[in-house]
Amino acid sequence: MQYFILTFLVFFNISYVAAGDRAWQTITPGGDTLCSKGGAFAFFFRPGAAGNNKLVVEYEGGGACWDDFSCSIGSFKSTVDVKAEVETLSAAGAGIHDQNDKRNAFADWNHLFIPYCTADAHGGNATKKYNDFITLHHRGRINSLTALEWIFNKIPDPDVVGTVGCSAGSLGAIINAPYVMSHYAAKKATTKLFYFGDSYVGVLSKQQFVDGFNNWDLEFSKSVPALSKENLEKICNDTKITNPGLNIVRATAEKFSSYRFASYTSNNDVVQRSFYKLGGGAGVWTNNMRSLVGTLHNDVKLYGSYIAQGSHHCRSQSADFYTVSSGKNDVKLYDWVKQVSEENLLNNRVDCSPNCS
Secondary structure (H helix, E strand, C coil), X not given: CHHHHHHHHHHCCECCCCCCXXXXXXXXXXXXXXXXXXXXXXXXXXXXXXXXXXXXXXXCCCECCCCHHHHHCCCECCCCCHHXXXXXXXXXXXXXXXXXXXXXXXXXXXXXXXXXXXXXXXXXXXXXXXXXXXXXXXXXXXXXXHHHHHHHHHCCXXXXXXXXXXXXXXXXXHHHHHHHHHHHHHHCCCXXXXXXXXXXXCCCCHHXXXXXXXXXXXXXXXXXXXXXXXXXXXXXXXXXXXXXXXXHHHHHHHHCCCCEEEEEEECCCHHXXXXXXXXXXXXXXXXXXXXXXXXXXXXXXXXXXEEECCCCCCCCCCHHHHCCEECCCCEEHHHHHHHHHCCCCCCCEEECCCCCC
């Protein structure tokens, strides 16, 4: 029997993990999956603790490119280094990846980790040539849907599912959350679902969005009609819409209004500021971020935000996750995220103001 199981796992490109071992497994699906420069795509899964029927679906960050200039400077991750990924995911003090830290809300959960190597925020399906000599395969949507199909079969009816990500992975998570939410909501009405984005709150320049829509063949789940191809084209052509990222978050959260949507950002996040400027964004990023967050609080029933001081980027990936605090009551980020995962958020709006420097 043991030999049969091992043969089955090898046949489906799944690294063997002995019973009781919660190490990360590597899945290399092949098929139409691909990284931006032609390399193989792989994703990772860590089984939950015995008896745990909760699932976190995590999208990796790593930059993006959307036009000749941004794609020529290489401001994106383009490969999946399996050995390096597993080492990083398994490291002590790795934030939400650390299964030995009891402060980690996801320590005992089943965990799907979807690497990022396509420069398209996990949302594209196109091959594009930039500057007549750089060919990139924007296959993020294909890679993501392949990993999701695998986990849908592996974990068919979880009690709780969180779709999360950091940086470009946070954008990837909001793009793909509708696939996760619509699938699991249809399977079991009692499943609790939520989204948590780390270090991307929705601020995009109009030109970034237009170029990404066109060059990536960006597409969203049909479960959100407001984000159909036709409506995305309208967003691109509507001169009154200056921040299309707001439309993406708001339309998704309004469609899945029974589920919680939450975001973390530093008040002056250096990476978000840089990419916004690289995309030709107008105005001060921090001001635009705060305007967007305020609008989401007004428009979305179950939206939570956490703004910390400083310019740090991606706190959920490191030990910083357990030290960051903000607001007049010094709310710890890890505790706030745990409340999001338990649908027991005591403070929907944690803000460092007026001490955000």
